[in-house]
Amino acid sequence: MNRRELLAFASALGLAPSLASAQDADPAAAARDAWLYALPLIEMATTRARVLSAPGAAINVLRHDRELTDHTKRWVTTPNNDTLYSSAFVDLTQGAVILTIPATGTRYYSVAVMDMFTNNNVVLGLRTVGGQGGTFTLVGPGQAATGMNPTRIATSYAWVLIRTLVNDDADLPAAHAVQDGFSLKGPEAGAPPVFAARDAAPAAYFAAARQLLAADPAPPTDLRILRRTASFLGAGPFDAAAAAKGVETARMIPILAKGRQTFINGWSYPRANMGDYGQDYLYRAIVAVQGLGALPTAEALYMKAAGDDGTGLYKGDGLYRLTLPKDLPIDSFWSLSMYEATADGQFFFTDNPIKRYAIGDRTKGLKRNTDGTLDIWIGRTDPGGERSANWLPAPKAGPFSLTLRTYLPRAELLGGQFRFAPIKKA
Template sequence: MMKTTAASMLMSGLPLTGQPVFAADPVTPASAQDTNLSPLSIAARNAWIYGLALIENAKSRADVLKRGKPNTVVHEGKLVDASWRDVTTPNNDTLYSRSWINLTEGPVEIQVPKGGDRYVSVALMDMYMNNFAILGTRTTGNDGGTYKLVGPKDPIEDAFTIRAPTPWVWSTLRVLVNGPQDLDTARSIQNKFKVTGPAADFPPEYAERSAPWQEFLTSVQKLVLENPPPVTDERYFETMSPLGLSMSGGFDPSRFDETQSAEIDAGFLAAKKWLRSAGRPGPVINNWSYPKATLGDFGDDFLYRAQVAIAGLGALPMVEAMYLRPVSDSGNPNFDSNKVWRLILPGSALPPVDAFWSLSMYEQTPEGQYFFVDNPLDRYVIGDRSPDLVRMDDGGIDIWMSRTPPPANIQTNWLPTPAERPFSVFFRGYLPKDEFMSWEYKMPKLTEVVG
């Protein structure tokens, strides 16, 4: 059922997207909406957009390392629920295990567990949010294996060595859970995931995205030095030169006077407005927002990377998972929880995937992030493995979304919406087939139930 490729595909250290990566428009030095900004404000705007991925990854790293050490694994032994607020848009389909790996002291060994006939993946992401390798079902198969991860300048020793682009790497294991009765078996697989390496230092504390510009940019500069960016980012760094922020260091907040400080603040404000007004990054088909081809391997698509840092940190590339999100006719991704909504998936047009699919219910926080919310059923997801789903005559699935239960005969198909805020749903399809990735397959439209 699952597609595999040879382990040797991993050895170049290049991203395993499995498809051509279309050229992305980089964030340019200026935009039409910022023609009144000073050069210093434009530099600050670009620096905020560029640095957001580093800042968000540093926060994720700090959160994980509160519970463990570098080069060790932190297991989440239960499915994520409404109490979990570590990373935005979590899934409720897989167990997670996370590790922040520090390669400055030498190579690290990664043991991938055998998955049997279930989906298992270990995503390796650099500090710039690029998935540079994914181990598991799609790429190396479900028999597990041991791999060596080395730093950017270390040699490739054999076919099981992977070179990381940055000294710090975020490793995330996902193990599919086929219902509550399967949780113990999934845990036994999860616990066989190991990361072994030399003792390594904890990173220093860094600012969060809400910090004043002095702290934010100081942290970005330090993170750039800690994790040197690819040389192809050099031209973009030229747009930040009025700040003195560079690939080799030099940022000094004390050299700016009050007038210049106000200009930098204006640049940060412009960046945040730009991010909010950027709209859907990928195509919208049948009122579903599809991902861009650069998801999870962003290149110089810095604006998209910033969007994903806020709304989907840790996202996989499209060949591993399709992330879709419905929008209204006006383009709004948030829907009124006072109303009743349906998603009808005909039996002849179920999502074409080689692993599994699910639809997850979230509320949006004021910061623009998405998390599960409490509901009477503790149900956050409906998918192809949900127990006791009522099927239509053609084998299709009719999913209801509302605050109150639907008719009694299909309550197992009910996905409760938030009690107070609007809702947003995200579709995930793991190991999508070609017709899904090429947008040939079109998800049916989310419809309002009237009357």
């Protein structure tokens, strides 16, 4: 695809709800759309293989991370440093899986159950269940909805991702006790095969996509795009030349998307369909690369800062400042996370001398202004003096990005009546 064609497609990134276009009859365009459509399945399968490669890991077995994520953990892009993760991939082909949630009191938690297309089929947490816990029966396609609190999952394989809030290091034992109360009980199942990853050659990528779709079929609402892309996701015939051209373009889309976000007062706010995408296949593909496992907006809002030039990246060596009001319109917690940017469009925590990867409402020692507002100082070097208490370290070199998380946002934040102030150069 030439530059003109690429820019024309990129201009639709924030507009078109699906990948359908006037180029329906173009085999390369079909390959492009097929690659993007299948990308969430590929990313989920890659994550599943990574999770199951850990010692002691198995299907239908919940594993707990006992430490907060830091710069050494790179199993999923844009992680948080606020919650402990508990994770399992479940196989519902052999029968239902029983999920038990303990009583958590007022501690924030969420249990997101995502299908293989990365949609949050259900989020069980303080917002939906409360702090009393309960037992839930995860039921796969075509299975009878029996058992306690039957919960329908759209695909036979699914990802259970649990977040348990940690206040500080002293709170870790109590958070571990809550984690230990979560459990999964289901039939024994073998690990599924390992599939080609995002960077695979087109033929291998599409072969993996076809296998994944066979294991976890798409919903009927996707029939149109599956018919248009049958040469690559269906029975064929496979057009190798069109696949090469289309995939080359498709791989650029998540990268282009980073530079085409809409920023309001210095922040990019997620779409209302974050985490439950419907036919918005393009947005779904972009989030799969840039924020796999994202929660729906009712549960959490993730805002990305505009960066130096509206690309979402900061490259300067100077000091930046974010000022937050005394009170935020949220019912749980907030944090500002620092990430170093990788060449393939992913974001991970960066090593720093004070081991601070995020600043939030639970960060000890923060110094507020006399009016209750909070200045956060962002830079590669310690700003010194009283500013040191509120310093969020940036990487020693290279581009970085900032994500502001707000959990259980109130209506004024969800509806746009409240907006954050921009990050400014100090």
